[in-house]
Amino acid sequence: MSEPISNIDPAQLRRAFGMFATGVLIVTTRWGERIHGMTANSFTSVSLNPPLVLICIDHKASMKQALHDSGHYGLSVLAHDQQHLSRHFSSRGSSDLEVSFDELGGMPVVQGALAQFSCRITQAPDAGDHLIFIGEVTDYKHNTGEPLLYFGGGYKQLHKPQVMEACQ
Numbered sequence: 001m002s003e004p005i006s007n008i009d010p011a012q013l014r015r016a017f018g019m020f021a022t023g024v025l026i027v028t029t030r031w032g033e034r035i036h037g038m039t040a041n042s043f044t045s046v047s048l049n050p051p052l053v054l055i056c057i058d059h060k061a062s063m064k065q066a067l068h069d070s071g072h073y074g075l076s077v078l079a080h081d082q083q084h085l086s087r088h089f090s091s092r093g094s095s096d097l098e099v100s101f102d103e104l105g106g107m108p109v110v111q112g113a114l115a116q117f118s119c120r121i122t123q124a125p126d127a128g129d130h131l132i133f134i135g136e137v138t139d140y141k142h143n144t145g146e147p148l149l150y151f152g153g154g155y156k157q158l159h160k161p162q163v164m165e166a167c168q
Contacts, residue, residue: 021151024086027055028074028101028108031066035101035108038063039090041150042130043075051137053119056130067121067133074107077115078148080157085110086148105139115142 022041029036042056053075057064067073078086088097101108105118119135126132149156 015153018152021149021156024078024148024150024155026076026078026085026089026110026113027057027063027067028076028110029063029066029070029072030108031070036063036066037089037099037108039086043077046134052122052134053117053137054132054134056127056132058130060129064131068124071121072105072107073119073121073133073135074104074109075115075117075119076110076113078110079112079114079143080146080148082110082112083148083155086155104141113143114145114147116140 023043024039024041025043026037027040038057038061040055040057044054046052046054055073055075057067084097085099088099100111102111102116103109104116107118109116109118117135117137118139120138121133122136123134124131125134146158149158
């Protein structure tokens with residue numbers, strides 16, 4: 001890794017990055033005999049032909065090794081009522097929360113998610129303190145509903161403007 005740029009405050013930079021609203025997703029894979037998952041918001045569609053997406057995983061995250069070992073990952077774009085799942089997969093340690101998974105292209109994906117993707121890792125270039133896992137989409141599903149959003153350090157929902165009735 002390169003030396004940090006001295007005039008950039010990482011905490012302030014994180015706050016600035018947080019001004020970009022994103023969706024929230026769960027990255028999953030099979031690692032050994034268990035399903036391994038984590039919350040992420042660094043997801044980008046890269047290409048339609050071939051169908052490619054990318055996710056960014058911190059070098060310190062155990063998911064990095066799980067993805068290297070598996071070679072595949074599932075992505076579940078969370079709906080507005082799935083904030084509890086985002087919190088569950090972003091914390092370390094055990095929880096009593098029962099998570100229901102669907103199977104898509106051999107990968108576990110969260111039931112009820114707005115969109116689900118199964119991906120085969122094609123590249124994993126190093127980028128600073130993260131790895132970029134580029135995946136070829138091998139299968140996908142999508143549903144209707146409202147997304148769970150993350151902005152400014154907190155969860156958000158889409159605002160639906162109220163339609164005013166015409167005065168009579």
